Amino acid sequence: MxxxxxxxxxxxxxxxxxxxxxxxxxxxxxxxxxxxxxxxxxxxxxxxxxxxxxxxxxxxRLRNFPGPWLAGATKFWHVYQCRNSQNHFLLDDIYRKYGEIVRTGPEELTIFHPEVLPATDGPGNSCTKAVWYDFLLPEIALNTTRSKPEHDHRRRIWDHGFSTKALDTYEGRIAEYAETLEKRIADLASHGHPVNVTSWFYFFTFDVMGEFAFAKSFGMLEDERWHIAVVMLRKAMRLLGPLSPVPWLAQIGFYIVPWIWVVRDWLAMLVWCRERMAERIKMEGYKPDVSHWLIDASMKTNTLKLDREWLNGDAVTIIIAGSDTVAPTLVFIFYLLAIHQDQQDKLREALESVDIYDRKALRGVDHLTGVINESLRIHPPVPTGGYRQSPDDGMKLAGQYIPPRTTIVSPRYTLGKLPSCFEKPGEFIPERWYSKPEMVKDKRAFAPFAQGRYSCVGKNLAMGELRLVTALLVKKYRIRLASGEDGKRVEEDLRDQFTAAPGELNLSFEVLKSDKS
Structure with a gap:
């Protein structure tokens, strides 16, 4: 800073x-x-x-750990290597060359061992969030504050917004957006057009989270085009690709050269979120949403003015964490189902007698949960992010001593594909999560929603969205790669900008015979 x-x-x-x-x-x-x-x-x-x-x-103190020579000398090496925002590929190559614990920065270790996730996030750990989380300052938010007491206090407020009772009130509204999404897909399919699901799934998730953050949808499903604020946000997120290794360089951009286009988009996005939160505070007669609990808690304690920075930061968090993670997961779920027709058939059969609008019933469909988990394993929505810092007295991890105040990177993109943790790691096998548990050798390597105090507060909401949209579309359509689409772009063009930003994917949706009437 x-x-x-x-x-x-x-x-x-x-x-x-x-x-x-x-x-x-x-x-x-x-x-x-x-x-x-x-x-x-x-x-x-x-x-x-x-x-x-x-x-x-x-x-x-890290001189004896293996790694690229320049990585130990300067973090600018990493910036150059990440200039295309594909840090997940870079770290995967580093693992294959240097092994389980690699020095990827002067004060940074990247650890490719299943023990790293529970050791840095699990119960009883003494790690803290690394300096990367100062990226959003001066705005502060639940997922960026590095103070454990502040985080725990704020987390208790957030938990009210994602309680079982609250989720029951959200359920019907999510279904409305899911049905609107299906109608748009049906219209395109009826005219024989391929469906760019990368765009449409982002439309859906941003509309949902816009309503939950500001009690006001972005209207992208209705307008069938990108909202200017979402365009700014997605452009701004590109900043996190090459600059995540050196967050101090981003701070220079914010305060010294704000005219650079990507920095300008980032700052404009923050201003837009502040303005929407100001409108939301004054709003009356709205449906209950996540921001209701945050604002209400501030009003009850007469700290609304003091909490404005929190509310502004939380607005950004709701939008990014709730949209920029669910959307890419939907893209990859349907990509995998499109190229594995047998799994699509099996899922459709499992859903045949299920009321897809019954959240509890959907949770009981093992194959649906297996499809989602398998997609999260192969294509995690946060491929390499989630930096932690070792405690002041150091720690033991994967059989080695990690010195104090070392930044620790735990790349889920590679962890989810470790042969030591998953049998046939490169294959899409949803059954490993329920009927073939022997194919999961070490569950510690799978934590897409994190764990412990920093676990995703919106996990149940996200899983509800994923289950409903997947069930709704699979039950009605035969989904295939569109004509001329080989699916390569969705993976090859994937950008790791803290959250995953997949490439374009065009699918065809054919109405099943039983639904053609």
Whole structure:
């Protein structure tokens, strides 16, 4: 967070060095003064960075861990490698080359072992959130605060918004949006058009979360086009792809060069969310939503003004965490079902006598849950994010001692495909989650919703959306890859920008004979 101030300090110091040379030694000779100032600056920078390099490579507490040579010297190596926002592929390649524990930064270890998830998030762990979570500052939110007491206090308020009673009130509204989605797909299918499900699933999830965050849908399913605010948000999320390894560089962009287009989109998105939350606070006669519990708690304690930064940050959290995770999961569920027709048939058979609008009944369809879990395993909605920091006294992990205050990365994209944890890890086998449990060798490697105090507060809402949309469409349509679609883009163009952003996927939806009447 001090990066912008440090940059300003060094800029001013450089100017003063030039002035000092200009008037103190070179008697007004601008060229000689500039050369002398540059020499001093270069000498200082050379000494500084050389000493840092020597320390990091030969004296640092992580020096004995394997990894790319440049990764241990500077995090800019990682930025360059992530310039295409495909960190999940990069880390997967690193695992194959260097093994289970790899140094991927001067003070960072990436751990490809199933023990890492319970060790950093599970009960009794002493880890904290890493500096990455300061990304949203000065806004603060449930999922970005690094203070455990603040998080726990805020989490208790959020839990009211996702209680069983609250979910019952949301159920009918989610069904309305799911039916609107189905109608749009039916209209396209009736005219023989392929359906770009990547766009349509984002329309659905953002409309749902817009209503739950601001009591007002984005209207994308009705308008059949992207809302300008969602366009800004999705552009802004691209910032997290290449800059997640160095969040301090993003802070420089926010405060020093806000005219850069991606930074401008990020700031505009934050302003838009603040304005919607301000409108939501004044709103009357709305249906109960998640933000109701947050605002109501602030009003009851007379802390509404003090909590405005929390409310603004929580608005961003609801939208991103609730939309940018469910949408890609839906994309991959239908991608996998489209290329595995046998699994699609088996799911349809399991749903045949089930009332899909009964949340409890859907939860009891084992194969449906298996399809969702298997998709989450192969294509996690958060491929590599979720950085943690080891405690002040260090910790033991995967048989090795991890030094204090080390950033720990636990990439779910690779963990979900470890042969040591899953039999036939590259294959789509939903049965492993209910009738073939022997195919899951180590359940610790599967935690798509995290666990412990940082587990996803909206897990039940998300699973409800996934189950309903999947059941609604599978029960009515035969789903295949559209003509000319091989499905490669959805994986090859996937961007890891904290949440997964899959490539375009076009599917065909053929109404089943029993429904054609």
């Amino acid at each position: 001090q990066a912008p101030s440090l940059l300003k300090f060094y800029v001013v110091l450089s100017i003063l060095t030039f002035v000092w040379e200009h008037y103190g030694f070179n008697h007004g000779n601008t060229l000689e003064s500039l050369q002398a100032a540059l020499l001093i600056i270069c000498a200082y920078a050379t000494a500084l960075f050389t000493s840092m390099l020597i320390y990091r490579k030969y004296f640092h």
